[in-house]
Amino acid sequence: MTTQTDILLIGGGIMSATLGTMLKQLDPSLSITMLEQQAVVASESSDGWNNAGTGHAGYCELNYTPMAANGEVSIQRALSINAAFEESLQFWASLVEQGALQPPASFINPTPHASFVWGEQDVAFLKKRHQALSAHHLFADMEYSEDQATLQQWMPLVMQGRNSKLPLAATRVAYGSDVDFGALTRQLVSHLQQQVGFSLHTQHQVTALKQVGKQHWQVKAKDSSSGKTRTLEAGFVFLGAGGAALPLLQKSGIKEAKGYGGFPVSGQWLVCHNPEVIRQHSAKVYGKAPLGAPPMSVPHLDTRIIAGKPALLFGPFAGFTTRFLKQGSLLDLIKSVKPGNLASMLGAGRHNIDLTRYLIGEVFQTHAQRVQALQHFYPQAQAGEWSLLNAGQRVQIIKSCPQSGGKLEFGTEIVSAADGSLAALLGASPGASTSVNAMIEVLKRCFATQLQSPEWQARMKTMIGSYGSSLIDDADLLRRIRQHTLSTLKLG
Numbered sequence: 001m002t003t004q005t006d007i008l009l010i011g012g013g014i015m016s017a018t019l020g021t022m023l024k025q026l027d028p029s030l031s032i033t034m035l036e037q038q039a040v041v042a043s044e045s046s047d048g049w050n051n052a053g054t055g056h057a058g059y060c061e062l063n064y065t066p067m068a069a070n071g072e073v074s075i076q077r078a079l080s081i082n083a084a085f086e087e088s089l090q091f092w093a094s095l096v097e098q099g100a101l102q103p104p105a106s107f108i109n110p111t112p113h114a115s116f117v118w119g120e121q122d123v124a125f126l127k128k129r130h131q132a133l134s135a136h137h138l139f140a141d142m143e144y145s146e147d148q149a150t151l152q153q154w155m156p157l158v159m160q161g162r163n164s165k166l167p168l169a170a171t172r173v174a175y176g177s178d179v180d181f182g183a184l185t186r187q188l189v190s191h192l193q194q195q196v197g198f199s200l201h202t203q204h205q206v207t208a209l210k211q212v213g214k215q216h217w218q219v220k221a222k223d224s225s226s227g228k229t230r231t232l233e234a235g236f237v238f239l240g241a242g243g244a245a246l247p248l249l250q251k252s253g254i255k256e257a258k259g260y261g262g263f264p265v266s267g268q269w270l271v272c273h274n275p276e277v278i279r280q281h282s283a284k285v286y287g288k289a290p291l292g293a294p295p296m297s298v299p300h301l302d303t304r305i306i307a308g309k310p311a312l313l314f315g316p317f318a319g320f321t322t323r324f325l326k327q328g329s330l331l332d333l334i335k336s337v338k339p340g341n342l343a344s345m346l347g348a349g350r351h352n353i354d355l356t357r358y359l360i361g362e363v364f365q366t367h368a369q370r371v372q373a374l375q376h377f378y379p380q381a382q383a384g385e386w387s388l389l390n391a392g393q394r395v396q397i398i399k400s401c402p403q404s405g406g407k408l409e410f411g412t413e414i415v416s417a418a419d420g421s422l423a424a425l426l427g428a429s430p431g432a433s434t435s436v437n438a439m440i441e442v443l444k445r446c447f448a449t450q451l452q453s454p455e456w457q458a459r460m461k462t463m464i465g466s467y468g469s470s471l472i473d474d475a476d477l478l479r480r481i482r483q484h485t486l487s488t489l490k491l492g
Helices: 014-026 077-096 122-134 148-154 181-193 242-252 277-281 331-337 341-351 353-365 366-377 429-444 455-464 473-487
Strands: 002-010 032-035 108-110 113-118 144-145 168-173 177-179 198-201 204-213 216-223 231-241 261-272 284-286 300-308 309-321 386-390 394-401 407-411 412-417 422-427
Touching: 002 014, 002 455, 014 032, 014 181, 014 231, 014 429, 014 455, 032 231, 077 181, 077 277, 077 429, 077 455, 077 473, 108 353, 113 122, 122 144, 144 181, 148 168, 177 353, 181 198, 204 231, 204 242, 242 261, 242 331, 242 394, 242 422, 261 331, 261 366, 277 309, 284 422, 309 366, 341 394, 341 407, 341 412, 366 386, 386 422, 394 422, 412 429, 422 429
Parallel strands: 002 032, 002 231, 032 198, 113 284, 231 422
Antiparallel strands: 108 177, 113 168, 144 168, 204 216, 216 231, 261 309, 261 386, 261 394, 284 300, 300 309, 394 407, 412 422
C-alpha cells in the first residue's frame, strides 16, 4: 500500500519541525508526513545535550568576525547571522503568542553572551572587534571592558584565582540566550500532531528514494519495530536528517548533489557535577579557538538549561569519527564516497591534513589535559567535579573547488533540485539558531509561486514581522522587532 502526502519531511530535528510548522501556518490544508529513524524526535543533533544550546547571534563567537588581510575585522558574517537569529526569535515569539509553544522558559532562557580573551594581541583584536560591531545598530548594546571588577561581575568563575597582571578583556550582550533545541523541536512536533493532515512515523529508516514523475517522489522506509516497509509518494521531499542528509541526498540522484561530500566531526563536553559551582556561573563565555582547530571547537564555558534544569558545560572537544550520526555506522564515511564526489573528497583531504591530525590528537587527550584547557577559563576548576559527555555528530560540507578539487566548509547550506521538488540541509553551525532563515530559503526555492501569493505573503508577515525587509539596513525596524521579541520571549 502506498501513502500519498503533499510534503514528506525526513528527519525529526529542528529543521524539519520548523519547515513543517511554517508550511502548516501558510497552508493548513497541506498533508505532511514526518519520518524519524529514532524512537523519539530530536534524538540526534537537536537534542539539548548534543549541541551548545547557544542562540547563535554573533555576539560572542569570535570565529564569525575574522581579521581581514588589511588588518580590519570583518563583520559581515556576524551581521547576517544576527539578522537570521532575529527571524528565529520572531517566529518563536509568534508561536508563543498563538499558544502553539509552551511558555518561553520551557525552551529558551536569558543567558548573557560574552567573549573573553587574554594577552595583548587578543585584547587588541577584541577591542577592534567591539568597535566595528557596536557601530552597527544590530550590536549597539554590546559592552566592552578591561576592568577586572567589571569582568568579575560578568563572569565570577572565570575571574576566580586569575593572574591580575595579564591583560584581559571581554565583551558582553546581556540579552543573549540559551536554547534547548530538543525541547523546542518536540514542542513544534507535538503541535503539528494536533493538526489535521499531519502524521509522524518514528523508527523508520529510508531505504529508497527516487523521482517517479515530474515533481513527484517515491520513498520506501523500513519500520525497525515491525520489520515492515512503508511506501510513500510525495510532491515535495525535505531532507532534514542531520548527518544522514548527505547519504539521502546521494540516494535522490539529483544532479545538484554532484560533488558534495561530508567530513564527520564528533564533539565532547566536560560537564560539571557540583551544584555550587553551577550556581556561580550565568553566561556563555566564548574564547578563541586553538590554532588549527575547526570553528566548531571554539572553547566556551556555558550555562545551560536542559529539560528545565541548570547545567554547566565546557568544550566542545572535537574528535575524528567515521560516523555521520551519533548512533550511526562506522562505515558512513566510506559509503558516502561516490564517483561524483571522489575528486572533492580527495582534494579536501589533501588540503586538510593538519585538521585531521588535530582532530586525532583531540581524541587521545586525557582527562587531565581537558581539565587543563578548562582551567584557562575557570582557573580553580577541580578535575573531580567534571566528567566527559559525548555530544552530537557534525558532518561538515565538502564541495567541488576548481582550484583544489575540493574544499571543506564550515557552515550551513541548502541544496535543492532544479524543479523545486526536493531540498536538503547540509552542514553545521550556526545551524539550529538560523533554522527559520534556512527554511525561508527552502520556501523561496521550492514554493516560489505560492510564496508570491497575497495569502502567503500576509501569513509570512504574521509569522515573521520583518519578512521582506532588512534588519541589517533598517535600524528603526530592528528596534521595534527586538523590543517585541525580547519581551514576548522573556529575554529582556
